[in-house]
Amino acid sequence: MTTTTSRPVGPTPSQITTKLPPSSTLVRKREDDNDLESSSLTKHHRVTFDSDVEVRIVEKWEKSAAVIQDAVRRALQSHTTGDDSGYEKVKAIYAPPEEGQEHASHIAIRNHTAALLSNVCMLNKDCADLVHSVLSSDWLGRSDDYVHLFVQFLANLVSAQGLFLADALRVLVENLTTTSPSQRQIHDLPSIPRSKYYSRAHRTLQFLLQVVPSACRILLSSLTTHFPHHNDSRRAHVVYVHNLLQIAEYAPVLQTDILALITERLVKIDLQVQEDLEDLAEDVEDGVVQHVPQTRLDSATFLDDDQDSDEESDTDEEMDEDVLRTRDITKSVEKMDRILDMLFTYYDQKASATSLDSRRSVVDVLMGQFQTIILPSHRSRHTQFLLFHFIQQSFPHIDAFVATCAQISFDKRRPAMVRQAAAAYLASFVARGVHVSSEIVVEVWDYISTELKRLHRESEAGCRGPDLTRYSTYYSLVQALLYIFCFRWRDLEARSDDDEVDNDLPSIYGEERQWRVGVKDTFQLNIFSKLNPLKVCSPAIVTEFARIAHHLHVIYVYHLLETNKRVRLSQHSGPSGYTRLNRETALTARKDEDHQHLDEYFPFDPYYLPKSKRWIEGDYRDWVGIPGLDDQEASESESGEEEAGDGDVEEATGTEKSDE
Numbered sequence: 001m002t003t004t005t006s007r008p009v010g011p012t013p014s015q016i017t018t019k020l021p022p023s024s025t026l027v028r029k030r031e032d033d034n035d036l037e038s039s040s041l042t043k044h045h046r047v048t049f050d051s052d053v054e055v056r057i058v059e060k061w062e063k064s065a066a067v068i069q070d071a072v073r074r075a076l077q078s079h080t081t082g083d084d085s086g087y088e089k090v091k092a093i094y095a096p097p098e099e100g101q102e103h104a105s106h107i108a109i110r111n112h113t114a115a116l117l118s119n120v121c122m123l124n125k126d127c128a129d130l131v132h133s134v135l136s137s138d139w140l141g142r143s144d145d146y147v148h149l150f151v152q153f154l155a156n157l158v159s160a161q162g163l164f165l166a167d168a169l170r171v172l173v174e175n176l177t178t179t180s181p182s183q184r185q186i187h188d189l190p191s192i193p194r195s196k197y198y199s200r201a202h203r204t205l206q207f208l209l210q211v212v213p214s215a216c217r218i219l220l221s222s223l224t225t226h227f228p229h230h231n232d233s234r235r236a237h238v239v240y241v242h243n244l245l246q247i248a249e250y251a252p253v254l255q256t257d258i259l260a261l262i263t264e265r266l267v268k269i270d271l272q273v274q275e276d277l278e279d280l281a282e283d284v285e286d287g288v289v290q291h292v293p294q295t296r297l298d299s300a301t302f303l304d305d306d307q308d309s310d311e312e313s314d315t316d317e318e319m320d321e322d323v324l325r326t327r328d329i330t331k332s333v334e335k336m337d338r339i340l341d342m343l344f345t346y347y348d349q350k351a352s353a354t355s356l357d358s359r360r361s362v363v364d365v366l367m368g369q370f371q372t373i374i375l376p377s378h379r380s381r382h383t384q385f386l387l388f389h390f391i392q393q394s395f396p397h398i399d400a401f402v403a404t405c406a407q408i409s410f411d412k413r414r415p416a417m418v419r420q421a422a423a424a425y426l427a428s429f430v431a432r433g434v435h436v437s438s439e440i441v442v443e444v445w446d447y448i449s450t451e452l453k454r455l456h457r458e459s460e461a462g463c464r465g466p467d468l469t470r471y472s473t474y475y476s477l478v479q480a481l482l483y484i485f486c487f488r489w490r491d492l493e494a495r496s497d498d499d500e501v502d503n504d505l506p507s508i509y510g511e512e513r514q515w516r517v518g519v520k521d522t523f524q525l526n527i528f529s530k531l532n533p534l535k536v537c538s539p540a541i542v543t544e545f546a547r548i549a550h551h552l553h554v555i556y557v558y559h560l561l562e563t564n565k566r567v568r569l570s571q572h573s574g575p576s577g578y579t580r581l582n583r584e585t586a587l588t589a590r591k592d593e594d595h596q597h598l599d600e601y602f603p604f605d606p607y608y609l610p611k612s613k614r615w616i617e618g619d620y621r622d623w624v625g626i627p628g629l630d631d632q633e634a635s636e637s638e639s640g641e642e643e644a645g646d647g648d649v650e651e652a653t654g655t656e657k658s659d660e
Contacts, residue, residue: 065111072115076122090116091130094137103188109137110146117153120160131157131164135171140197141186151204155211166218168208173222175201176243178236198243206250216253223247224261230269234335241339245346256365262343263369263386267377269336274381276329336382337609343386344615351390362390363397367404375408375421384425384603385616392435392619402426402440406447409477420476420598427480428602431487432621438491442516445484445492448477449522456529466532466569468596478526478533479598482545487621489552492519513552523555535564538600551629569596 063071075086093104093112116123116134123131139150158165176198209215223244228236241262248255351362366387374384391397405426409419430436430444455474468475485492494514526533534542534557546557607613607620 063111065114068108068111069115069118072112073119073122076119076127080126087130091133094133096138106142106146106189109142110149113146113149113153117149117156120153120156123157123161123164125163128164131161132167135164135167138186140175140200141189141192143189147200147204151207154204155208158208158212158215162212165212165215166222169205169215169219170222172201172205172208173219173226176240177226177228178233178239198239202243202246202250205247209251216251219247219251220254220257220261223258227261227265230265230272230332234331234338237335238338238342241342245342256368259365260369260373262339263383264373266336266339266343267373267380267383269332269339270380270383271377273329273332273336274379276325276332280326280329333609337611340382340386340609341612341615344389344612347386347390348615351393363394363400366390367401371404371408375425376418378417378421379601380603381605382607382609385607385612388429388433388604389616389619391429392433395437398433398436398440401429402436402444405429406444409473409480410451416472419473421603423473423476423480424599424601425603427483428604431484431602432604434619434621438488441484441488441491445481445516445519448481449518452477452481452522452526456526456531460530463530465530466535466567468536468569468598471531471536472598474531475533475536475598479537479541481522482537482541483602485554486541486544486548487623489548489554492516515554520554523549527555527557528560532560532564532567534560535567535569536596537598539597540600547629548626551626 071086072090075090078085079087090112093109097103113134134153139147142150154168158168205219209219226240228240244258244262248258251258347362347366351359353359370384370387374380374387387401391401405422408414408422409426411419414422426444426448430441452474455471455477459471459474463471492515494516534546542561546561549555549557604620606622607616
């Protein structure tokens with residue numbers, strides 16, 4: 001029987017292969033051993049840091065640009081469902097921190113703006129408060145890179161969401177004033193000059209107008225709204241006008257409207273100054289206008305100057321009321337002087353251009369402003385000298401202006417006040433313009449004489465006495481002739497080549513003055529008519545005319561002036577224009593009939609503004625004394641007197657005398 005031995009299940013010992021632990025374990029142990037060994041060798045070495053490595057503490061809200069972009073997107077989406085927690089956090093980034101709160105970092109603001117740029121299509125009208133916060137932020141004072149990013153955001157915003165166009169333009173216009181919140185000092189950033197703020201705002205505005213050309217009309221409305229009030233400081237006006245003139249350069253479609261806006265506001269300041277001056281004593285009034293201090297600051301200096309000399313001080317409360325009023329008027333005059341000088345400079349650059357169209361546009365713009373702004377505003381004192389200067393640079397321009405004034409003064413469809421003002425402008429320009437030739441003087445004289453003859457023929461039969469209400473145009477034209485004669489009588493003398501002359505009255509000095517035909521006839525026909533213009537015209541003009549006309553043996557009117565002293569204008573004024581001629585007695589004489597006389601306003605009376613008056617030097621005709629009549633005044637002028645004190649017409653209109 002064979003005995004069998006059972007074998008164990010599995011491999012034999014000789015077949016068993018010893019499995020070692022993974023090599024990584026062994027390696028780690030070896031590395032650990034090496035670490036221990038190396039640490040024992042180097043544990044006494046000191047650790048040093050590279051000084052060139054920037055060490056920055058990461059702020060609690062600072063996240064990567066991608067994380068912020070996703071967070072902003074989710075915040076805008078949640079806002080549409082009523083969850084504003086994330087939305088309010090985004091708004092807080094652009095809001096000025098409250099007291100005790102930390103400022104948002106520049107990187108955080110940049111990343112959030114980039115995120116809004118990426119999600120600009122989601123910024124609809126429901127996000128208006130967020131958009132307003134962003135627009136009102138202090139972006140202008142940051143780095144150039146951030147300004148570039150913000151401009152991209154604005155351009156995409158107004159392109160994708162047109163409803164925010166007006167807000168974007170409003171913010172940019174506010175940044176062209178002196179009170180914009182975007183120009184405040186930014187925490188942890190160096191300050192920049194205000195001129196750089198304005199330059200950045202202009203570049204942004206110019207870019208937006210290129211992106212959205214239709215924005216011009218909206219921009220003009222905003223420019224009008226933000227124009228400083230006439231009581232605001234000189235610096236506020238100078239800075240804003242300077243910026244408006246820059247806009248006119250890169251937005252030519254708005255150039256005419258912008259210049260008209262400046263002129264309109266300048267006229268308001270001009271009129272306010274004249275109204276305030278009328279409340280002052282005459283000697284004080286002359287001192288305010290003629291002794292305004294001349295500042296040497298240019299407009300660029302005003303842009304960067306944070307100090308405003310017009311601001312009120314603590315000592316104002318202690319000053320006398322009249323002193324304060326005089327000081328305020330002086331500041332207004334300085335303000336007007338500065339703006340006019342800026343406009344003279346601007347128009348001069350245009351008028352000096354080689355392009356004929358550019359030169360013509362200056363006169364066209366000024367003529368348009370004259371008819372729509374300057375002429376209808378009564379008693380403007382200085383603004384019209386822009387026209388006075390540039391019109392005289394060309395004979396055709398002089399002729400066109402004279403024709404325009406004559407046409408308006410003869411036009412029955414125009415309001416009486418406008419017609420009277422046009423006659424005053426015509427007379428004052430012809431009398432005062434150095435470059436107005438003798439031929440123009442004669443032509444204007446003939447125009448007015450012909451129109452007066454027609455009006456006299458229509459009115460004489462039904463006239464019962466002088467009446468300014470009914471015959472205002474007639475009287476304004478007569479006064480225009482009197483004024484022109486006082487200044488330009490030499491141009492009305494007959495020349496040797498004239499066919500006809502009036503020489504029937506010899507001079508008391510043994511000379512015979514010969515006058516152009518019709519000069520004496522015009523005076524004789526109108527002065528001694530029932531309309532009696534010398535009773536209605538300005539007494540100062542009438543007195544000076546009588547003095548000169550008598551000396552030159554043109555016409556003698558002193559007996560009529562004596563008679564007129566006893567004529568009551570009130571007896572002939574009224575709707576009907578017909579009442580019985582009465583003579584005054586000592587008991588019935590009225591002390592004041594000024595309101596029934598023509599205004600003695602002549603728009604080109606002497607110009608005293610210290611800085612801008614340089615522009616009309618060589619264009620302006622001063623008063624010239626009458627030979628044999630004003631010798632005493634002329635001698636006083638030669639001996640050092642700057643201005644003769646006699647002459648009623650000079651006292652009334654502020655004209656000057658010289659010995660020329």
